[in-house]
Structure formats: structure tokens, C-alpha cells
Amino acid sequence: MSWAGFDPFYGTSLAENLDKKLLVILRDGRKLIGILRSFDQFANVVIEDAVERIIVGEQFCDVSLGLYIIRGENVVLIGELDPAREELPSHMQRVSYKMIEEARKAEREATELKGSMRKRMEFLDLE
């Protein structure tokens, strides 16, 4: 990035990852996979052919998103996907969007149920 004058990225440049297939994890827990086309000092990134990989338990589903600009403040991690390795464990099943949404709903309801049951037990002061 020397053409930009002072190099604000001394040490950790994302330049090495340009045009590579990357995994971007966002603060809201979303996992996006795509090709890094651009970045800046705030870690704003441009991802081409972005795909959101939704994982629930042993099932997953990929949703195509196209060309994305991600604001840097939402970025948690940018990981380089090793093309020589499997992206996911082989026991995981690819399912349709409808199925993964149902699985997500079921998981959410299960967590809510656990939470509400815990609240009801709180008055017992067992600990």
C-alpha cells in the first residue's frame, strides 16, 4: 500500500490475501465466504461471490449473496481457507434453505425454553 503514502498497515497487511477465497466472521455470528477484492485501514472489505454459510448442528446451507462491501467495525476475523483441506468436517450434511431455517428456529426455541425454565427455578435459590 505504499502508493497511499504512510503505510498504516505496518505488519498486518491483508494485501497477501487479495483474490483469495476467505472466511469472514462477523460480530453478529454470520460466516461469509468469498474472494477478497479490496480492503482498507479500517478492515472494510469487498468480497466477491459472497456466500453465507449457515450452520446448525450437523447441517449447513450456503446462501449466495453476490458482491458485498462489509464495514470494518463488523469484522471479527478474516481467515484464509486452505484449498488443500476440507472446509467442513465430512460428517456434516448440506441441506436446503427451508430445512436450515427450520433447524435454526428449533434451536432458538430450545434455547428460549431452557432460559425460561432457568428463570422459573431461580426463586428456589438452590446454589
Next chain:
Amino acid sequence: MLFFSYFKELVGKEVTVELKNDLAIRGTLHSVDQYLNIKLENTRVVDQVKYPHMLSVKNCFIRGSVVRYVQLPPDGVDIEILHDATRREARGD
């Protein structure tokens, strides 16, 4: 600048970075910058089963703002040098 310099000294060491989203990643510190963004090499996730999507990730860039802890090797720091640097920084050197 103190922690930036400190992390520069640790380049090449094995560290575990724990993020605010509870993800913990172990790897070799490759580089760091003024925002304390971290680049790790040879990464493996501490709880691999919980994070299957990280299976093929071997190098990663971690935004400084999402780091909760950086766990260091016990011999990772010369306490005396760190103390001196801290005193100098506090004096506004």
C-alpha cells in the same frame, strides 16, 4: 505504542487469542499493527467441534477491536523491561 512494541517482540511465539465472541484461537504470532490487529499462522481453534467452519483456516487476520485476551507463553515477557517501558510511557516520554 507500548503494547504495539511489546507484541512486535512476541512475533514468532505461540499465543492463544480469545475473542469477545468466546472463540479461542491458538497460533503463531505472525504480525501486529498499531491497532493491535493480529495475524496468526498455523491456527487451530481451541474447541474445534463447536466451530466446524474454522476447520480449513490455517492463517487468519483478527481485528484488534474484537480481542478479549491474548494468552502468552510464561517466558514470553521480560518483566523488568516491561516495567521500565511502562514507567517511561507513563511519564509521557
